[in-house]
Amino acid sequence: MDIKRDYYEDIELFRSGTILVWSILFLIFLAIFPWLIQKYHPLGFSIYIANLIAVHAIVAIGLNILVGYTGQISLGHAGFFAIGAFTTVIPILKWDFPLFIALPIAGFISSIFGFILGLPALRLKGPYLAIATLGFGMTITTIIKHMEFFGGRMGLQAPKLEFLGTPLKDIHFYYLIMAIAVLMTIGAIKLMRTRVGRAFIAIRDSDIAAEAMGVNLTYYKTLSFAVSAFYTGVAGGLYAFILGFINPESFHLIMSITFLAMVVVGGLGSIMGSITGAALMTYLDIKLQAIQDLPAFGSALVVFSQKYMSVSGISNIAVIVYGLIMILIVLFEPLGIFGFWIRTKKYWKTWPF
Amino acid sequence: MGSILKVEDLSISFGGIKALNQVSFEVEKGMIYSIIGPNGAGKTTIFNCISGIYRPDGGRIFFNGEEITYLKPYQIARKGIARTFQNIELFSHMTTMDNLMLGRHLHMKTGVWRGATFIYKNSKAAKEEVAHRRKVEEIIDFLELQSARNHFVVNLPYGTRKLVELGRALALEPELILLDEPSAGMNMEEKGDLMFSIQDIRDDLGITVILVEHDMNLIMDISDRILALNYGTKIAEGLPEEIQKHPEVLKAYLGEEEKVAQS
Secondary structure (H helix, E strand, O other), rough: OOOOOOOHHHOOOOOOOOHHHHHHHHHHHHHHHHHHHHOOOHHHHHHHHHHHHHHHHHHHHHHHHHHHHHOOOOOHHHHHHHHHHHHHHHHHHOOOOOOOHHHHHHHHHEEEEEEEHHHOOOOHHHHHHHHHHHHHHHHHHHHHHHHHHHOOHOOEEOOOOEEEEEOOOHHHHHHHHHHHHHHHHHHHHHHHHHHHHHHHHHHHHHHHHHHHHHOOHHHHHHHHHHHHHHHHHHHHHHHHHHOOOEOOOHHHHHHHHHHHHHHHHHHHOOOOHHHHHHEEEHHHHHHHHOOEEEEEEOHHHHHHHHHHOOOOOOOHHHHHHHHHHHHHHHHHHOOHHHHHHHHHHHHHOOOOO | EEEEEEEEEEEEEEEOEEEEEEEEEEOOOEEEEEEOOOOOHHHHHHHHHHHOOOOOEEEEEEEEOEEEOOOOOHHHHHHHHEEOOOOOOOOOEEEEHHHHHOOOHHHOOHHHHHHHHOOOOOOHHHHHHHHHHHHHHHHHHHHOHHHHHHHHHOOOOOOHHHHHHHHHHHHHOOEEEEEEOOOOOHHHHHHHHHHHHHHHHOOOOOOEEEEEOOOHHHHHHOOOEEEEEEOOEEEEEEEEHHHHOHHHHHHHHHOOOOHHHOO
């Protein structure tokens, strides 16, 4: 049992020594990851995956604030992602903004759109809200596609990043993304432990009671959308530089749904869950594309897909396996990976009882 | 002692049903005021009108001389009216502690930026959190909820949940508290404790209490004045002894005497 001596300990970032130690170990791991991985895998691709995971983790945290903590739903987060990506790249391309100014601006522009999308959320619930946000996501990409200012259908080439005149290498960009991801994670954890986070959770559990206790529903619901959109916008800005090229077509509906899947698979209402969910889904998505390289199954799968599906059916198999894993996780552990973690922890704590 | 709450000709109807029909009453500061009536008499509807969840069709509500009829629930909470709900509306996936801390919402200021970025023990957000935590601990002591402090509310027994809800309302530091059937689902012992708690709320904390209850013993013991409703209409108002003997009240609860005699 842990004994508390101070009220502050309840809102501290590291609530116990164990968490502190593991967090530090994790940070060290992130720091030496490029050096560790380059012995076994090509560095460029590994860093690309790691970057993608970090960016998706930021999105998942943002979306979890909205879905898991505030109890709203959004199928339009690819829209915020696109807004973030384009509003980061354009100021850098056209007006030579430095990244560390363009990125927060993109976040804020995105959160303004989040605020606007939050307005219908005051009246809509559940499936209706899902449809409204879905409409938003599709509209945004369509608008971007038809405006010459955003590069139109062709998309935009992300500029090479520079820092004080020297061009940024892949490895530097990796550290930049990790630093941003860690900071945003800490911010979310702290936010959820203080007044605003409590108001979000209160709205999720009982909006009538929350309002009767003095929580302004209008303000906090739209605020939740805005915060969520901020996270997604910043992630979108980073995403543009990971890909090096952005195209409105790539911010499609499936992307929004994948974000939602990350949150659900990771665990609703858990920051750590969002991160693991994002990591798992991103990693699977990339690894399953090479499913035919699997030692024993691989060739059998190829034969199967050629016999019963189209010749290039192996990508179908990848999607099927991806879906199957999602279904299994949600079926056996409704709280996602986070729920699994809680159970394991409980088991260890109470062992051998 | 002046009046803290004044309700004038409050009316509301849902479809064709008149849930409240021109109900007027006045509550004085420092009172325990009870509203009684058979099921569907409109007791909870009065609460919902006062706390802004329903918009009445007619009539006006004054709190400390200020009209609050069409304010939103959170604005009414800000004026100093807290309430509990008949079918417990707690934040079930929060701990007792967090539920009470949410009651402090109006008294705190931390916004998004400060909440997300505090680092030190001495930063404003952390200091505020700790200060209000102290206040919440006082309420926990007051209602003897220590054992439930760090438990999720879903896992608590019904009676305790009722107390947590009362605590959350108290955390708001209201001037007036509306308790909707606080003793429902409690056993005799818990009811006894609750009775003392309600009296302490009035005597020690100086909060005026309006009570909706079905337990007549509890009501008759602690109420200063009672309002009796039936079918949305006020049928009697007065001291407990008067209400107990009031023919209209007896009629509402027991049926008409002649009919009983006939059958």
